[in-house]
Amino acid sequence: MCDTCGCNLTPGNKHLAFKPVPKGATAVSVLKGLLAKNDDQAAHNREHFDKRGILAINLMSSPGSGKTALLEATLVALKNEFTCAVIEGDLETENDAERIRAKGVQAHQIVTGTACHLDAHLVHDALHHMTLDGVDILFIENVGNLVCPASFDLGQHFNVTLLSVTEGDDKPAKYPVMFRAADAMLLTKTDLLAVLDDFDPDKAEAHLRNLANPAPVMRLSARKNLGMDAWLTWLREQLAAQRARVAIGQSRRPAIQGDGMKYHSVTA
Amino acid sequence: MHELAVAQALVEQVDAVIDQHHASGATSIRVRIGPLAGVVPELLATAFPLAAAGSRMGHAVLEFSHAPIQVHCQTCGVETEAAMNRLICGACGDWHTQILSGDELLLESVELETTPSLTPES
Numbered sequence: 001m002c003d004t005c006g007c008n009l010t011p012g013n014k015h016l017a018f019k020p021v022p023k024g025a026t027a028v029s030v031l032k033g034l035l036a037k038n039d040d041q042a043a044h045n046r047e048h049f050d051k052r053g054i055l056a057i058n059l060m061s062s063p064g065s066g067k068t069a070l071l072e073a074t075l076v077a078l079k080n081e082f083t084c085a086v087i088e089g090d091l092e093t094e095n096d097a098e099r100i101r102a103k104g105v106q107a108h109q110i111v112t113g114t115a116c117h118l119d120a121h122l123v124h125d126a127l128h129h130m131t132l133d134g135v136d137i138l139f140i141e142n143v144g145n146l147v148c149p150a151s152f153d154l155g156q157h158f159n160v161t162l163l164s165v166t167e168g169d170d171k172p173a174k175y176p177v178m179f180r181a182a183d184a185m186l187l188t189k190t191d192l193l194a195v196l197d198d199f200d201p202d203k204a205e206a207h208l209r210n211l212a213n214p215a216p217v218m219r220l221s222a223r224k225n226l227g228m229d230a231w232l233t234w235l236r237e238q239l240a241a242q243r244a245r246v247a248i249g250q251s252r253r254p255a256i257q258g259d260g261m262k263y264h265s266v267t268a
Numbered sequence: 269m270h271e272l273a274v275a276q277a278l279v280e281q282v283d284a285v286i287d288q289h290h291a292s293g294a295t296s297i298r299v300r301i302g303p304l305a306g307v308v309p310e311l312l313a314t315a316f317p318l319a320a321a322g323s324r325m326g327h328a329v330l331e332f333s334h335a336p337i338q339v340h341c342q343t344c345g346v347e348t349e350a351a352m353n354r355l356i357c358g359a360c361g362d363w364h365t366q367i368l369s370g371d372e373l374l375l376e377s378v379e380l381e382t383t384p385s386l387t388p389e390s
Contacts (some may be wrong), residue, residue: 026382027296030285030375034299034307035277117270148270151306151373176353177306212339212355212365 038152041120045155048127049138050251055235055242056138058154058254060178061162062171063144066188066222068096070162070231071139073222075103077232082136082239087126089118089143096141106130117148120155137239146175157242158183159254165189165199172207180211183255184218184234191221215255271311274373275319278312281375282325291380293324298378302335303352304371309334328379337370 033039049056059067068088075084086107088096097109108126110118123140132138140156142149150159161182163171166189172179179185185208187201205217216234220227245252282294301309309332316330339350341357347368348358356363 026289026291027377027379028285028289029377030281031377032281032375034274034281034373034375037277037280115270115273117273119273147306151270151274173353176355177304180304180355207353209363210354210356212363212367214364 042153042155056156058156065164070222150178169204187219191224272315275315293381294328296379298376300333300374302370302372305373338368339365
């Protein structure tokens with residue numbers, strides 16, 4: 001504290017410090033995305049991926065809808081075709097990373113503590129613990145949560161949102177921010193449809209369309225190996241498309257951010 | 269409750285604005301949040317004082333501009349308002365629409381306090 005620089009002034013005593021002082025207030029217009037720092041980091045992550053020709057996929061869903069089971073089945077099916085790597089996000093435990101490693105695939109676990117989502121900085125730190133050379137597809141399994149992860153760009157090329165049939169076919173209507181962000185929606189655990197009378201896959205798809213989302217909807221059961229071919233084909237197509245983009249120096253953001261960025265950057 | 273993370277990002281950005289303008293602090297901060305941004309203004313308002321404590325905007329007022337959801341129909345070309353989970357065209361009902369507003373998460377403007385001078389007369 002001193003009497004020269006003004007550091008002893010508090011809002012409580014400021015009015016006593018000066019006689020009439022012209023209020024030095026100026027308003028500045030900013031118009032910058034609130035998450036600009038995260039978005040900058042995400043763009044940097046995306047450059048990492050593009051430089052190596054990696055396809056990065058962000059998997060989002062409720063807890064327990066089968067993200068890790070889907071990954072296990074996918075990694076086994078693609079084992080002889082591509083080199084995959086996985087970043088796991090959970091509040092606690094290494095369990096999911098261990099499940100992935102048991103399939104002979106490189107996995108890094110991000111333990112978020114109490115954070116309800118992954119952000120671009122957490123993913124960037126994880127990338128530095130991984131060997132990315134030679135990797136074709138990087139899966140990022142976000143924290144199980146249908147709310148927060150949708151708001152944070154990680155640098156991925158695609159958002160894949162899972163909806164298990166034990167949840168409810170109106171989930172896209174209840175969590176519109178999350179499902180609007182989906183580049184593909186996977187209806188999982190479809191083998192259970194036979195014993196469930198309250199989940200209509202067509203209704204789930206209709207709710208997704210009501211969000212103006214044209215994303216493909218794939219119905220599958222990773223455990224029973226049902227409908228996996230469409231998903232694997234989609235992955236192969238996206239990897240080929242990613243390589244074609246990289247070859248001409250282009251990249252891709254999840255569709256929802258493409259629109260948003262276009263609109264927001266007009267004034268930014 | 270990712271609003272605290274958003275509040276921290278907001279504090280960092282306002283801090284940068286204060287630096288850029290060689291100001292001493294911020295007195296008022298206006299953000300624009302659309303319903304589709306996935307951030308609840310009320311929760312952000314609760315989280316902001318925690319993130320701003322001890323900073324140069326510790327006493328700033330946080331204000332919100334609301335951004336109604338507007339969609340442009342790619343089929344019939346009409347612009348209409350829409351509900352958060354029914355982003356379909358209000359005129360023809362088609363779902364092939366584009367969001368015009370409602371997903372913003374923007375720092376709109378900041379009111380700055382210039383460095384207090386102890387010799388205001390000079």
